[in-house]
Amino acid sequence: MGIVSPGFQGRRRSAGPALPPGQYLTEDFPVLSAGPTPRVRPDAWELVVTTETGAEHRWTWAEFTALPQETPTVDIHCVTRWSKLGTTWQGVSLDVLLDGVDTDAAYALVHSYGGYTTNLPLADLRGGRAWVVHGYDGRDLPAEHGGPARLLVPHLYLWKSAKWVRGIRLGVTDTPGFWETAGYHDYGDPWREQRYAGD
Numbered sequence: 001m002g003i004v005s006p007g008f009q010g011r012r013r014s015a016g017p018a019l020p021p022g023q024y025l026t027e028d029f030p031v032l033s034a035g036p037t038p039r040v041r042p043d044a045w046e047l048v049v050t051t052e053t054g055a056e057h058r059w060t061w062a063e064f065t066a067l068p069q070e071t072p073t074v075d076i077h078c079v080t081r082w083s084k085l086g087t088t089w090q091g092v093s094l095d096v097l098l099d100g101v102d103t104d105a106a107y108a109l110v111h112s113y114g115g116y117t118t119n120l121p122l123a124d125l126r127g128g129r130a131w132v133v134h135g136y137d138g139r140d141l142p143a144e145h146g147g148p149a150r151l152l153v154p155h156l157y158l159w160k161s162a163k164w165v166r167g168i169r170l171g172v173t174d175t176p177g178f179w180e181t182a183g184y185h186d187y188g189d190p191w192r193e194q195r196y197a198g199d
């Protein structure tokens with residue numbers, strides 16, 4: 001009854017595909033690391049955001065973990081084609097970290113302990129879509145998954161979610177990171193299947 005015609009409302013939102021094209025579902029949590037796992041003790045850990053003018057914003061572990069916390073539940077998609085749905089993390093929104101950072105930059109190059117880098121538009125770190133997380137599934141983030149803390153940007157392929165994050169350098173120009181230099185897509189939207197440069 002009424003004026004609602006079935007099939008003409010909210011279909012994509014309620015029943016849209018959970019998996020981006022070319023992905024399969026996994027229940028376990030694979031570890032993908034391009035090198036050895038760095039062991040960074042929290043008391044030696046710091047996070048640095050550097051702006052295009054060279055201004056630095058630093059957080060010790062105590063300062064970082066005292067910031068307002070969120071527990072996002074998100075789907076993650078690796079370019080090697082596994083996806084994992086409904087993963088729950090704990091950490092700090094990039095909106096909180098970037099609040100008070102004065103910048104006109106359009107790009108971010110994320111640096112990890114161990115030397116890994118990855119780039120993305122600064123806009124993709126804003127708007128409640130990116131976190132620096134130190135917890136997974138109610139526990140401390142295991143070292144192999146990026147502990148003590150990693151970036152989490154679930155709307156892009158997971159190689160953008162730098163494990164063992166140590167710094168974010170803001171720039172007016174785009175600088176490709178580790179996998180982007182090796183031929184992976186500069187942006188990496190799983191829903192547009194942007195796996196490799198040119199996709």
Ligand SMILES: Nc1nc2c(c(=O)[nH]1)N[C@H]1C(S)=C(S)[C@@H](COP(=O)(O)O)O[C@H]1N2
Binds near residue numbers: 078112159161
């Ligand atoms: N520092 C660092 N971060 C990294 C990587 C890496 O090799 N080093 N691999 C990336 C890739 S390709 C993926 S798929 C995810 C894997 O995260 P996981 O090992 O927690 O599943 O981390 C990303 N972040």
Ligand SMILES: [Mo]
Binds near residue numbers: 032078079080158159
């Ligand atoms: Mo990956």
